[in-house]
Amino acid sequence: MSDAEDVTFETADAGASMTYPMQAGAIRKNGFCMLKGNPCKVVDFSTSKTGKHGHAKIHLVGLDIFTGKKYEDVCPTSHNMDIPNVKRTEYQLVDLSDDGYCSLLLENGDLKSDLTLPKDSENNLEEAAQQIQTLFKAGKGILVTVLSACGKEKIIACKEL
Numbered sequence: 001m002s003d004a005e006d007v008t009f010e011t012a013d014a015g016a017s018m019t020y021p022m023q024a025g026a027i028r029k030n031g032f033c034m035l036k037g038n039p040c041k042v043v044d045f046s047t048s049k050t051g052k053h054g055h056a057k058i059h060l061v062g063l064d065i066f067t068g069k070k071y072e073d074v075c076p077t078s079h080n081m082d083i084p085n086v087k088r089t090e091y092q093l094v095d096l097s098d099d100g101y102c103s104l105l106l107e108n109g110d111l112k113s114d115l116t117l118p119k120d121s122e123n124n125l126e127e128a129a130q131q132i133q134t135l136f137k138a139g140k141g142i143l144v145t146v147l148s149a150c151g152k153e154k155i156i157a158c159k160e161l
Contacts (some may be wrong), residue, residue, distance in 0.1 A: 128156070
């Protein structure tokens with residue numbers, strides 16, 4: 001314990017939780033929830049009545065907000081589920097590199113350059129990415145919408161300035 005100088009802190013974090021609890025029975029369609037550890041948008045749900053052996057249950061079907069993969073889960077309506085803190089932010093696109101990295105202008109004037117154009121599961125550019133490339137090549141000003149949750153970020157949409 002005397003080796004205090006050997007301790008290193010790699011990342012800084014405010015300590016805010018990436019999820020918050022909500023009763024499963026309060027989750028609704030088009031809301032968000034964590035299914036199998038992935039942030040998902042609820043596309044379908046159904047509830048069952050209390051039966052001979054226990055609680056009313058809710059069956060949730062959701063699509064991962066980053067990959068589009070489908071997840072399902074069943075749990076008692078009285079239990080708490082994790083709900084991801086999902087945030088949508090708009091940034092102005094400053095530059096687009098040949099390898100697909102976007103330089104985005106933050107509110108404070110700094111540049112954010114760690115996001116790539118979104119690709120699907122077959123590694124093809126998504127529709128939003130193709131639209132960004134077309135507008136950028138035409139020399140237009142572009143606002144991109146970035147979805148962030150659970151430490152991940154993805155460009156989901158764009159519009160011309």
